[in-house]
Amino acid sequence: MILIRNMLGSEMGLLDLVGKVAEKIFTNGVKVHPEIAKKRLRICKGCKYLFQRTNSCLKCGCFVKIKTLYADQHCDLRRW
Numbered sequence: 001m002i003l004i005r006n007m008l009g010s011e012m013g014l015l016d017l018v019g020k021v022a023e024k025i026f027t028n029g030v031k032v033h034p035e036i037a038k039k040r041l042r043i044c045k046g047c048k049y050l051f052q053r054t055n056s057c058l059k060c061g062c063f064v065k066i067k068t069l070y071a072d073q074h075c076d077l078r079r080w
């Protein structure tokens with residue numbers, strides 16, 4: 001169990017790193033107000049296209065914790 005937890009932990013660390021790199025490449029760096037980001041994330045959390053394990057969207061492939069932060073991003077299904 002500990003081994004699995006450690007493996008998952010390192011996998012999530014890698015995903016965080018990939019997310020941070022993607023953030024630099026694919027956004028304009030302008031963030032929305034934190035309340036708007038929270039509202040967007042809440043919508044994603046209730047969406048059937050969210051892959052819970054990695055917090056990524058199955059429609060666009062983005063990490064929603066990052067995607068929801070940026071002004072130039074939008075949900076492909078126009079949910080936010």
Ligand code: SF4
Nearest residue numbers: 044047050057075079
């Ligand atoms: S970005 Fe849109 S489609 Fe993707 S998980 Fe969020 S609400 Fe669902």
